[in-house]
Every structure is written in C-alpha cells, then in structure tokens.
Amino acid sequence: MSNVSNDKHTAILDAAHTLFGSSGFYETKMSDVAEKAGIAKGTVYLYFKSKEDLFMAVTRRDCEGYLQQLENKLQDHTTFTDKLSVIAEHHMFYYYERKQHTKLFFLAPNNNPELVAYMALFMEQYMQAVVKVLLEGRASEPELMAQSYIGMLDRLKMDILFDPSFTEADAFKRAKFAASLFSKGAMNNLHPAEDDKENNIANEDIE
Amino acid sequence: MSNVSNDKHTAILDAAHTLFGSSGFYETKMSDVAEKAGIAKGTVYLYFKSKEDLFMAVTRRDCEGYLQQLENKLQDHTTFTDKLSVIAEHHMFYYYERKQHTKLFFLAPNNNPELVAYMALFMEQYMQAVVKVLLEGRASEPELMAQSYIGMLDRLKMDILFDPSFTEADAFKRAKFAASLFSKGAMNNLHPAEDDKENNIANEDIE
Amino acid sequence: MSNVSNDKHTAILDAAHTLFGSSGFYETKMSDVAEKAGIAKGTVYLYFKSKEDLFMAVTRRDCEGYLQQLENKLQDHTTFTDKLSVIAEHHMFYYYERKQHTKLFFLAPNNNPELVAYMALFMEQYMQAVVKVLLEGRASEPELMAQSYIGMLDRLKMDILFDPSFTEADAFKRAKFAASLFSKGAMNNLHPAEDDKENNIANEDIE
Amino acid sequence: MSNVSNDKHTAILDAAHTLFGSSGFYETKMSDVAEKAGIAKGTVYLYFKSKEDLFMAVTRRDCEGYLQQLENKLQDHTTFTDKLSVIAEHHMFYYYERKQHTKLFFLAPNNNPELVAYMALFMEQYMQAVVKVLLEGRASEPELMAQSYIGMLDRLKMDILFDPSFTEADAFKRAKFAASLFSKGAMNNLHPAEDDKENNIANEDIE
DNA sequence: TATGAATGAGTGTTCATTCAT
DNA sequence: CATGAATGAACACTCATTCAT
Numbered sequence: 037m038s039n040v041s042n043d044k045h046t047a048i049l050d051a052a053h054t055l056f057g058s059s060g061f062y063e064t065k066m067s068d069v070a071e072k073a074g075i076a077k078g079t080v081y082l083y084f085k086s087k088e089d090l091f092m093a094v095t096r097r098d099c100e101g102y103l104q105q106l107e108n109k110l111q112d113h114t115t116f117t118d119k120l121s122v123i124a125e126h127h128m129f130y131y132y133e134r135k136q137h138t139k140l141f142f143l144a145p146n147n148n149p150e151l152v153a154y155m156a157l158f159m160e161q162y163m164q165a166v167v168k169v170l171l172e173g174r175a176s177e178p179e180l181m182a183q184s185y186i187g188m189l190d191r192l193k194m195d196i197l198f199d200p201s202f203t204e205a206d207a208f209k210r211a212k213f214a215a216s217l218f219s220k221g222a223m224n225n226l227h228p229a230e231d232d233k234e235n236n237i238a239n240e241d242i243e
Numbered sequence: 244m245s246n247v248s249n250d251k252h253t254a255i256l257d258a259a260h261t262l263f264g265s266s267g268f269y270e271t272k273m274s275d276v277a278e279k280a281g282i283a284k285g286t287v288y289l290y291f292k293s294k295e296d297l298f299m300a301v302t303r304r305d306c307e308g309y310l311q312q313l314e315n316k317l318q319d320h321t322t323f324t325d326k327l328s329v330i331a332e333h334h335m336f337y338y339y340e341r342k343q344h345t346k347l348f349f350l351a352p353n354n355n356p357e358l359v360a361y362m363a364l365f366m367e368q369y370m371q372a373v374v375k376v377l378l379e380g381r382a383s384e385p386e387l388m389a390q391s392y393i394g395m396l397d398r399l400k401m402d403i404l405f406d407p408s409f410t411e412a413d414a415f416k417r418a419k420f421a422a423s424l425f426s427k428g429a430m431n432n433l434h435p436a437e438d439d440k441e442n443n444i445a446n447e448d449i450e
Numbered sequence: 451m452s453n454v455s456n457d458k459h460t461a462i463l464d465a466a467h468t469l470f471g472s473s474g475f476y477e478t479k480m481s482d483v484a485e486k487a488g489i490a491k492g493t494v495y496l497y498f499k500s501k502e503d504l505f506m507a508v509t510r511r512d513c514e515g516y517l518q519q520l521e522n523k524l525q526d527h528t529t530f531t532d533k534l535s536v537i538a539e540h541h542m543f544y545y546y547e548r549k550q551h552t553k554l555f556f557l558a559p560n561n562n563p564e565l566v567a568y569m570a571l572f573m574e575q576y577m578q579a580v581v582k583v584l585l586e587g588r589a590s591e592p593e594l595m596a597q598s599y600i601g602m603l604d605r606l607k608m609d610i611l612f613d614p615s616f617t618e619a620d621a622f623k624r625a626k627f628a629a630s631l632f633s634k635g636a637m638n639n640l641h642p643a644e645d646d647k648e649n650n651i652a653n654e655d656i657e
Numbered sequence: 658m659s660n661v662s663n664d665k666h667t668a669i670l671d672a673a674h675t676l677f678g679s680s681g682f683y684e685t686k687m688s689d690v691a692e693k694a695g696i697a698k699g700t701v702y703l704y705f706k707s708k709e710d711l712f713m714a715v716t717r718r719d720c721e722g723y724l725q726q727l728e729n730k731l732q733d734h735t736t737f738t739d740k741l742s743v744i745a746e747h748h749m750f751y752y753y754e755r756k757q758h759t760k761l762f763f764l765a766p767n768n769n770p771e772l773v774a775y776m777a778l779f780m781e782q783y784m785q786a787v788v789k790v791l792l793e794g795r796a797s798e799p800e801l802m803a804q805s806y807i808g809m810l811d812r813l814k815m816d817i818l819f820d821p822s823f824t825e826a827d828a829f830k831r832a833k834f835a836a837s838l839f840s841k842g843a844m845n846n847l848h849p850a851e852d853d854k855e856n857n858i859a860n861e862d863i864e
Numbered sequence: 865t866a867t868g869a870a871t872g873a874g875t876g877t878t879c880a881t882t883c884a885t
Numbered sequence: 886c887a888t889g890a891a892t893g894a895a896c897a898c899t900c901a902t903t904c905a906t
C-alpha cells in the first residue's frame with residue numbers, strides 16, 4: 037500500500053519537478069503533470085491537495101536533496117580548501133545536471149507565505165552549512181562570508197542557463213575559480229588576533 | 244500633448260512596476276494596473292500592446308535606470324576601491340529603496356525569448372561595467388570576477404526581501420563588507436607580471 | 451459511456467444549431483449554447499475546440515443530413531418528374547421545418563477557409579445529386595440546370611423567413627410550381643440528337 | 658458646406674462598402690472604415706450614428722443603385738427576351754464587377770428589424786421589376802416566376818465567389834443560359850386561355 | 865484508490881462609441 | 886466640423902479542482 041502510494045507519489049514529484057523546472061509554476065498544468073506521471077488528473081489530488089502544495093513538495097524535496105548531498109560530500113573531505121571546493125562544485129554541478137529545469141527558482145508563486153518561509157529556511161540552512169566550514173577557517177563575519185560565497189556561485193552558475201555551449205569543463209573551471217578567489221578573500225578576513233598563525237596554516241592548506 | 248501622453252505612459256509603467264514587483268507577473272491583473280494608474284483598462288492597451296509587452300517595458304526601464312545611475316555614480320569616483328564601493332552600495336540601495344517590489348526578477352513570464360534575451364543583455368552590460376572597474380585594478384579573469392562580485396552583492400541583498408527589520412545601516416555594512424572582501428580577493432588575483440609570487444601560488448592551486 | 455458522451459455532444463450541436471440559426475454566429479455566445487444545452491460553459495470545450503469548430507460541426511451535420519435525406523427520398527421515386535418534385539419539396543420543407551433557425555447561412559464567420567471549402571463541397575454535392583436526376587431527363591448543360599433549379603428553390607423558400615403567415619400549403623404550392631416550371635424548361639433543353647427542331651431554335655437564340 | 662459634407666459622406670460609404678463587402682459586418686472595424694476613408698474615427702459618427710446605421714446606409718445605397726441601373730437598362734430595350742437578358746446580365750455583372758466584396762449579403766447583422774425590413778423591401782422591389790417584365794410576356798404566377806428567375810441568377814452567380822478562374826465570358830454564358838432557359842419555361846407557363854396565340858407571339862419574340 | 869468528465873470562476877483583449885479640445 | 890485619446894462593456898477560452906462511478 038505504502039509502496040504503491042510511494043511509487044505514484046514519487047512519479048508525480050518527478051514529473052512536477054521536470055515540468056515546473058522547465059516551464060515554471062504558472063505555465064505548468066496539473067494535467068501535464070498527471071500525464072507525465074502516467075496517471076489520471078484526479079489522482080494527483082489524492083497525493084497533493086493543490087498545485088501550490090505540489091510545488092512546495094517539489095521544492096522541499098529538491099532543497100533537502102541539495103543539502104543532504106552537500107553534507108555527504110563535505111564529510112568525505114577534511115581540509116578547509118577541499119571543503120570550499122566541494123561546496124563550489126556541488127553548487128555548479130547540481131544545476132549543471134539539471135540544465136533543463138533550472139528555471140524553478142525564478143518562477144515560484146508569489147504571496148505564498150509557506151513557500152517564502154521555506155525558501156528562507158533553506159537559505160538559512162545552506163548558509164549555516166557553509167558557515168560551519170568557514171568557521172573551520174576561522175573567518176570573521178562567517179554569515180556574510182557564507183552568503184557572499186553562495187551568491188558568487190549562484191551567479192557563476194547563471195551562464196548554464198543562458199549559454200547553450202556551457203560545458204562540464206566550464207563548470208569545473210568556475211568552481212575552482214570561486215573556491216580559489218574566495219579562500220584568498222576569506223583568508224584576508226580572518227580574526228585579526230589570529231591572523232599570522234592562521235594564515236600560515238591556511239596557506240599550507242591551499243598548497 | 245506629448246506630455247499628456249508621457250504622463251499616462253509613465254503612470255502605467257509606475258503602476259505596473261509596483262504591481263509586477265510585489266505580486267509578480269502572473270498574479271498581476273491588467274485591470275489592477277489600470278486602476279492603480281488611474282485610467283481605464285482599455286487605455287493601457289493604447290500604450291502597451293500586451294501584458295508581456297508592458298512587462299518588458301517595465302523591466303527595460305528598470306534595468307536601464309539601474310545601469311545609468313551606476314555609470315553616473317562611478318564617474319564621480321576615481322580610486323579602484325571607491326569604485327568597488329560605489330558598485331556595492333548602488334546594488335544594495337537600489338533594492339533597498341525598492342523594498343516593496345523587488346520580487347520582479349523572480350516572476351518573469353516564462354518562455355518569452357525577448358525577455359530572456361534582454362535579461363542576458365542587461366547582465367552582460369552590468370558585468371562589463373564592473374569589468375571596466377576591475378581592469379583598473381588589473382585583475383585577471385575580470386569577467387568571472389565581475390560575475391562573482393555581482394552575485395555576492397545579489398545574495399547579500401536578499402535579506403532585504405526576507406527580513407523586515409533590515410535597516411539602512413545593514414545595507415551599508417553589507418556593501419562595505421562586500422567591497423572589502425572582494426578587493427582583497429581581487430588583489431590576490433592580479434596579472435602575473437605585476438604580482439609574481441602571489442599569483443604563482445594561486446595558479447598552482449587552480450591547476 | 452459512449453452514449454452519455456454522445457448525448458452531450460448532440461445536446462450541444464442541437465443548442466448551437468438553434469442559436470446560430472436564429473441569432474447568427476457572431477450574436478451567439480458560447481455561454482448561451484452551454485446554457486441551452488444544459489451544461490457548463492467549459493464542457494462545450496470538451497467537445498468542440500472553439501466556437502468556429504462548433505459552427506463547422508453544426509454546419510456539417512446540417513448539410514450532411516440534408517443530402518442524406520434527399521438521397522433517401524429520391525430512391526423511393528422512379529420517374530423524372532417525381533424526382534424533380536422530391537427535390538423541390540425537400541428543399542422547401544427542410545427549411546420550413548426549421549423556420550426558427552434558417553438564418554444560418556447568412557451569418558457564417560468570415561474568412562474561415564475551412565468553412566468556405568466545406569460550403570463549396572456541399573454545393574457541389576447537392577448540385578451533383580440534382581445533376582444525376584437531370585441526366586435521366588437527358589438535359590444538356592446539366593450543371594447549370596442543376597444550379598438554376600437549386601437557386602430557384604432557394605429563393606422561393608425565402609418568404610418562409612420573411613413572411614410569418616407562410617403556410618405548409620404555400621410551401622407545397624411553391625414546390626409544385628418550381629418542379630413544373632423547371633421540368634418544362636428542362637424539357638426544352640434536351641440533347642440535340644433527341645430533340646432536333648426545338649433545340650436548334652434554342653441554340654440559335656443563344657448564339 | 659454640403660459639398661464638403663457630401664464628399665466625406667460618400668468617402669465613408671465607399672470605404673464601408675468595400676470593407677463590409679470583403680470582410681463582413683462583424684469583421685470590419687469602424688477604425689478601418691475611417692482610415693480607408695481618410696478621416697478620423699470620430700468623424701464617422703458625425704455622418705452615421707452607429708455601425709449598424711452605416712451598414713444600413715451602405716446596403717441601401719447598394720440596393721438602390723442596383724435597382725436604378727436595372728431600370729435604366731430595361732428602358733433601353735423593348736422586347737420581352739431582351740429584357741429578360743438585361744435582367745440576367747445585370748445580375749451577373751453587378752456581382753462580377755464587385756468580385757472583391759460580394760460577401761455583403763452573407764454577413765448582415767441579425768436581429769436588426771430595420772435591416773430585415775429593408776432587405777424584404779428590396780426583394781419586393783426587385784421582384785416587382787421582374788414581374789413587370791414578365792407581365793409583358795403574359796406569364797401566369799408572375800411573382801413566383803420572378804422569384805424563380807432571381808433565384809436562378811443568384812445561384813449561377815455564386816461561382817464568381819468561389820471560383821477564382823471565373824471569367825467575364827463565363828458570366829455572359831450564364832446570363833444567356835438563364836434567360837434562354839427561363840424564357841422557355843415562362844412561355845410554357847402562360848395563361849391557359851391565351852396559350853396558343855401568345856405562344857406564337859412569344860416564339861416570334863425569341864426568333 | 866483511481867478515474868476523467870464536468871465545472872465555472874477568472875482575465876486578457878477588442879472595439880464601438882463618446883467628448884474635450 | 887474634425888479629431889483621436891479615453892472608455893468600459895463584452896466574451897472566448899483556460900484550467901485547477903471536484904465527485905460520481
């Protein structure tokens with residue numbers, strides 16, 4: 037029962053993820069979702085109470101997967117610079133692998149407090165994950181630093197959407213660029229008192 | 244004559260800017276725009292041939308104003324660091340002053356090639372303006388640097404949308420933070436010829 | 451299942467036939483059609499993809515029924531004169547029985563190539579049905595003759611529309627008149643080989 | 658004053674005749690009429706109080722011209738057969754010369770009693786003109802005969818609308834065909850008591 | 865559970881008409 | 886008389902949602 041249910045539940049989420057992602061919330065019809073999921077229109081409503089509810093679920097699954105995968109990758113690395121690179125690469129490639137449907141975040145339904153709240157929560161969690169890494173590098177203003185890093189990556193990722201000739205190598209190059217640029221900036225932003233020593237350590241990390 | 248015409252044209256653009264910005268494209272009704280502009284529904288169509296056309300016009304005016312003001316401010320400053328600060332402050336305050344309707348870029352109509360093309364153009368122009376400044380600081384990879392800076396600022400600005408207690412002082416603080424952080428990162432990324440040792444280390448990192 | 455579907459399909463066609471017929475294409479609202487058919491507005495679009503599509507379907511059904519009934523009646527009669535009468539009576543009474551909605555052909559949507567093509571096809575088929583009968587009477591120029599007969603009947607039918615006191619007896623009288631008048635005209639227009647003298651005179655007239 | 662007024666009045670009627678004729682009542686916009694007439698939109702309303710009023714005026718002028726020209730042509734001919742031919746040719750060529758805008762009668766606005774009444778009046782007048790000729794041929798049932806003749810001509814004219822290769826020669830041929838066919842039918846329809854004598858006279862007419 | 869036929873509220877757009885200039 | 890900017894009623898069509906089967 038729960039299996040059957042889960043199969044359809046997942047099929048709907050998958051279909052919705054693809055369609056919302058490529059066409060946006062408003063340009064995606066519930067009937068399209070049902071068709072892509074291989075079920076009847078009415079069935080979607082057995083699993084999700086409304087289109088907005090479905091969008092929330094898609095967003096939630098997407099964001100949770102994003103954070104989960106990031107945590108997993110971070111656990112496999114130990115040095116500060118490695119971790120910065122992991123964050124950058126994860127950010128770039130998560131979108132690169134989803135080229136077709138990265139419009140998602142551009143087209144959320146407005147005025148939905150639940151969604152806005154969730155997006156804020158996601159941002160907070162993502163930021164905290166980055167902050168945790170930054171604190172290992174003893175950066176001051178870690179929250180602003182984390183936001184900056186995320187923003188940098190987010191923009192560097194943009195060309196994936198606009199430039200059809202964007203390659204995997206481009207994604208790698210940008211990830212490295214961001215990590216390198218940021219580690220330097222971050223390094224220069226250490227807590228004053230600890231500047232000398234830490235900086236040496238940091239530089240060793242980098243080398 | 245041309246004034247009367249311009250008055251209504253402007254009134255519509257203003258109304259649309261506010262409404263599209265706060266409710267998004269799809270949740271904004273043409274009748275709302277008309278009402279807010281103080282004219283009849285049909286009149287809107289005397290000035291803009293469709294809702295999408297109106298959205299394009301709003302976007303275009305907004306983006307052009309953004310770039311124009313930025314250029315003006317940059318001309319009043321001479322040093323590299325000053326200019327970086329000007330960019331950061333302009334980015335933060337342009338949105339800060341438009342708190343009410345900054346959802347604009349989240350809710351563009353999908354699949355409108357004209358709009359996508361224009362947004363790409365805007366990004367290119369914005370980036371080039373930043374690149375021009377960065378070249379004065381002799382940064383290498385100026386385009387990636389510029390995108391990074393813009394992305395950083397864009398994310399730092401986000402809390403304006405989510406955090407109602409966000410103050411003007413916060414905006415200033417973030418602008419300074421970004422400029423400072425970035426100028427250091429940029430400094431570490433100078434052309435090899437002029438910054439032998441540091442740059443070599445950095446390049447080894449990347450390669 | 452298929453019955454339910456057909457029931458609604460038919461109900462919509464019936465409602466549309468009446469409304470298009472009495473008010474014309476442009477003065478008939480889809481909501482009126484739905485209301486008269488006893489269903490919701492949206493349901494009409496489950497069966498017909500647009501107002502024009504519905505109009506085409508109504509026209510097609512009407513014309514096909516017209517021709518089908520004519521063929522059936524013709525099969526029950528053998529002599530040339532009988533068949534001419536059948537054509538005349540069918541023409542008169544088909545419209546007489548549809549008094550309320552014979553404005554149909556006056557108010558087709560313009561510039562619809564599909565409709566124009568279909569009307570041309572209908573005319574061709576109707577004409578050929580009459581031609582077939584006329585050939586039994588060995589008329590020369592059967593196509594012009596057929597068109598003439600149809601035109602004659604069409605005009606004689608007009609008063610049904612304009613004259614509220616038009617009776618069934620009037621319809622009969624006119625049918626007989628047309629058949630009689632035309633059969634004499636047709637008789638005078640036989641193939642030369644079989645009607646030497648008369649035909650020669652007629653040909654001289656024409657040349 | 659009256660001249661200037663008349664110029665515009667006529668220009669509007671001409672423009673409207675062309676547009677209503679080629680696109681029909683509903684597909685013709687008042688702004689198109691104004692533009693084609695070379696005047697401002699509002700000016701149309703100084704001469705005609707509404708779109709329907711304009712349509713009425715166009716129809717009236719067209720029909721009156723039709724009848725007037727027919728009367729003129731009939732006065733130039735004396736014999737019965739000549740007059741029948743004149744009617745036929747006039748009917749064919751009036752439409753032939755207006756190929757581009759013969760949709761006129763197909764697309765009148767429904768439910769306009771004034772228009773319906775006028776069309777009935779026109780038909781009555783046209784019919785009476787034909788009746789007058791027929792009476793010279795001493796036909797019985799002259800009204801039905803007249804309607805038949807008109808209907809015949811009307812249908813024979815139809816191909817002008819549908820067949821782009823329809824030539825002036827085709828129009829002539831059909832006019833002759835109708836006149837010839839009808840004169841024979843009419844001749845056979847003389848008042849019984851006078852059949853013999855009149856028939857001879859009629860035949861002499863034809864020869 | 866699953867279906868898909870039916871619903872009907874909602875909205876972009878048109879265009880005949882008006883009226884201040 | 887002439888203009889054309891402004892009006893706003895009107896309508897086809899869409900699509901999220903429901904519910905009888």
